[in-house]
Amino acid sequence: MFDWTLISEYLALIFIAVVIYFYYDKRQITTPRRRLFWSCLILTTSSIVLNILTIWVDDMHANVPLPINVAINTLYFVSSVAMTLVITVYLLMREYEFVHDKQGAKMAGYTVAALGAIYAALIATNPWTGWLFHFDASGDYLRGPLNRIVYALPVAEIILIVSCYLLHRKSVSLSMRKIVRCVPIIVALLLIFQRIYPEQLLNGTFAAVIILIIFMNFQSVRIEVDSLTELGNRSSFTAELAARIEAKQDYQVMLVGLRNFSEINRVYGHAGGDIVLFQVARKLEELSRGGFAYRFDGDEFIVLLPHTDAAEQDRRLDRIVSAMRKPWSVDKDHAVRLNAVIVEMRHLGKQWGPENVVNRLEFSLGVAKRENAEVLRFDDQMAERYAKQKRILLSMQTAMQQNRFETWFQPLYCAENGRFETAEALIRMRDEKGRLVSPGDFVPLAEQSDVIDDLTWIVIHGACDLLQSGAIPELRYVSVNLTARQLLQTGVTERLAALLDEHDVDPSQIKLEITERTVTENGALVASVMEEMRGRGFEFMMDDFGTGYSNLSSTVSMPFTYVKLDKSLIDGICSDKNSSLMVSTLIPFFHKVGEKVVAEGIESRDQALAAIDYGADRLQGFHFAKPMPAGELCLWYRTTGRQFKL
Numbered sequence: 001m002f003d004w005t006l007i008s009e010y011l012a013l014i015f016i017a018v019v020i021y022f023y024y025d026k027r028q029i030t031t032p033r034r035r036l037f038w039s040c041l042i043l044t045t046s047s048i049v050l051n052i053l054t055i056w057v058d059d060m061h062a063n064v065p066l067p068i069n070v071a072i073n074t075l076y077f078v079s080s081v082a083m084t085l086v087i088t089v090y091l092l093m094r095e096y097e098f099v100h101d102k103q104g105a106k107m108a109g110y111t112v113a114a115l116g117a118i119y120a121a122l123i124a125t126n127p128w129t130g131w132l133f134h135f136d137a138s139g140d141y142l143r144g145p146l147n148r149i150v151y152a153l154p155v156a157e158i159i160l161i162v163s164c165y166l167l168h169r170k171s172v173s174l175s176m177r178k179i180v181r182c183v184p185i186i187v188a189l190l191l192i193f194q195r196i197y198p199e200q201l202l203n204g205t206f207a208a209v210i211i212l213i214i215f216m217n218f219q220s221v222r223i224e225v226d227s228l229t230e231l232g233n234r235s236s237f238t239a240e241l242a243a244r245i246e247a248k249q250d251y252q253v254m255l256v257g258l259r260n261f262s263e264i265n266r267v268y269g270h271a272g273g274d275i276v277l278f279q280v281a282r283k284l285e286e287l288s289r290g291g292f293a294y295r296f297d298g299d300e301f302i303v304l305l306p307h308t309d310a311a312e313q314d315r316r317l318d319r320i321v322s323a324m325r326k327p328w329s330v331d332k333d334h335a336v337r338l339n340a341v342i343v344e345m346r347h348l349g350k351q352w353g354p355e356n357v358v359n360r361l362e363f364s365l366g367v368a369k370r371e372n373a374e375v376l377r378f379d380d381q382m383a384e385r386y387a388k389q390k391r392i393l394l395s396m397q398t399a400m401q402q403n404r405f406e407t408w409f410q411p412l413y414c415a416e417n418g419r420f421e422t423a424e425a426l427i428r429m430r431d432e433k434g435r436l437v438s439p440g441d442f443v444p445l446a447e448q449s450d451v452i453d454d455l456t457w458i459v460i461h462g463a464c465d466l467l468q469s470g471a472i473p474e475l476r477y478v479s480v481n482l483t484a485r486q487l488l489q490t491g492v493t494e495r496l497a498a499l500l501d502e503h504d505v506d507p508s509q510i511k512l513e514i515t516e517r518t519v520t521e522n523g524a525l526v527a528s529v530m531e532e533m534r535g536r537g538f539e540f541m542m543d544d545f546g547t548g549y550s551n552l553s554s555t556v557s558m559p560f561t562y563v564k565l566d567k568s569l570i571d572g573i574c575s576d577k578n579s580s581l582m583v584s585t586l587i588p589f590f591h592k593v594g595e596k597v598v599a600e601g602i603e604s605r606d607q608a609l610a611a612i613d614y615g616a617d618r619l620q621g622f623h624f625a626k627p628m629p630a631g632e633l634c635l636w637y638r639t640t641g642r643q644f645k646l
């Protein structure tokens with residue numbers, strides 16, 4: 001005959017089984033919190049099973065030896081007390097997660113321990129006292145005088161959880177708040193139900209309902225999923241990484257960036273792009289067996305795998321590299337190749353937090369993209385580069401606060417009259433000890449942040465000060481370096497005009513140098529701003545022509561009055577046939593389209609003569625003068641510049 005009083009316990013078992021099924025994921029690392037939740041699950045299951053067993057055994061006590069009956073009942077008491085205690089500890093832990101008052105957490109811990117001790121003592125002494133239960137001569141189960149005290153435990157625990165919540169209400173997470181609000185209500189409803197139907201056993205149901213609430217609130221949102229690829233998103237990656245770091249587990253992580261993804265979106269539309277992303281996600285998921293794949297950002301994925309021997313880690317990387325090289329179909333007629341870049345990091349016992357790992361990965365991805373690498377390993381050398389970058393970023397910030405940036409000037413030789421009528425203003429930074437830091441080290445970093453704006457204005461100020469002072473009467477203009485991004489900022493023309501006005505400097509005395517790289521990145525928009533500024537009297541020079549970004553058509557179509565041929569073109573002007581052919585062809589070409597030419601990086605007299613021979617209008621380089629501060633520049637004009645003979 002089926003015992004209907006047990007129906008809710010059977011249902012509770014099914015609930016718990018479902019939670020276990022969804023919670024179980026062997027790839028996941030065990031953290032103290034996960035371990036605690038597992039303990040809740042296991043203790044709840046065992047206490048329900050034991051409860052059912054006690055009823056069975058009681059029904060058939062004639063056939064069951066008394067010691068077994070005693071043992072099962074004792075075990076039931078042990079597991080149900082342990083279950084409520086562990087659930088309480090779990091909830092208190094979540095409650096105190098963001099609370100700084102560790103003293104409060106300690107007090108709560110002591111209270112739980114004291115409750116545990118009282119109940120342990122009661123259970124341990126029961127065979128002698130019979131306070132909880134005992135058996136009569138015929139083997140019938142009889143409740144002891146303190147039998148109902150077991151129900152006092154959850155009540156005490158709920159009071160504890162609610163009081164801790166009331167004490168730290170402001171720092172308790174939203175999910176925990178919800179739990180604190182609904183658990184007492186649910187318990188009260190179940191108690192009412194129990195009073196109406198006293199024959200029903202509800203112990204397991206109580207626990208299962210609480211476990212379900214915890215699972216829905218905390219555990220099931222563990223993996224936040226990206227809706228398109230169905231992979232975990234960035235925050236699930238950082239959560240998993242944090243768990244591994246906390247558990248001091250080593251791991252291998254690979255960040256996969258798709259360099260040309262925006263192009264695929266442009267050509268095949270977003271729907272086409274999504275199809276490719278979905279396929280990449282599936283492939284990476286397949287290749288991350290034993291670990292996880294995540295969509296880290298729009299066109300960036302991450303694979304996180306447990307640590308293993310170096311050879312296997314190499315193979316994993318190779319598999320991802322070769323998978324990414326294969327074509328991906330966009331529709332039934334078209335397939336695309338992704339220009340993927342992969343950064344790999346093997347984490348071995350480092351003390352980095354998840355944010356540090358992410359920063360290092362993103363830094364390396366940036367480096368790999370700039371250097372056109374397909375695979376880049378975060379090794380000691382990269383670690384050094386990263387540390388240097390951080391140092392420089394930090395020191396740029398303090399340098400800004402402590403006015404350690406200076407404007408230096410490098411005069412330019414005019415081929416027509418042999419005089420130094422113009423100069424380029426260049427930024428310099430001093431470190432804490434007063435040593436110069438090369439712009440090559442900090443300008444590219446500054447360009448990636450807003451710092452570049454401040455630097456540019458420092459240089460423009462410096463140039464205006466020099467021009468306003470009139471200390472070098474033959475100086476017709478000074479050129480300053482600008483990024484195209486700065487040009488696109490609203491109000492830049494007005495700000496520049498106001499600054500020049502303040503210094504009584506005419507727009508024709510300041511030339512704006514822009515590298516072609518930054519121009520091509522921002523295309524037509526930059527050209528229109530340049531046109532507008534030209535209308536107000538400003539002129540532009542294209543910097544670093546020949547560094548690989550240049551293309552003639554954009555040079556010609558943009559309103560530049562000067563083109564500066566990069567040092568890399570000038571270097572071989574006397575020794576290399578190709579270089580001399582290029583320079584000798586380019587200069588007349590630029591002249592024909594109405595642009596004057598500066599030869600950069602002249603380091604010898606021969607180079608200077610060759611550049612002049614090929615028609616360069618101005619020459620800049622260490623052969624004439626290195627960049628120097630304004631004061632030194634004035635002195636240089638007096639002692640060297642005005643008497644200079646080539």
Ligand code: C2E
Pocket residue numbers: 410425426427438439440443452455456459481482483513543544567600601602603620621622623627
């Ligand atoms: P750039 O604008 O092409 O500046 C010319 C660079 O070439 C300067 O380096 C100059 O010192 C160097 N140079 C000139 N003649 C010679 C030579 O004969 N031999 C060699 N080896 N080098 C020579 P510097 O001052 O280190 O600046 C490097 C780059 O940093 C600049 O290249 C420019 O792109 C950037 N930069 C400097 N100051 C600023 C600034 O205020 N704003 C921005 N946006 N960029 C700046």
Ligand code: MG
Pocket residue numbers: 424481513543
């Ligand atoms: Mg320049």
Ligand code: MG
Pocket residue numbers: 543544564566600
């Ligand atoms: Mg240059």
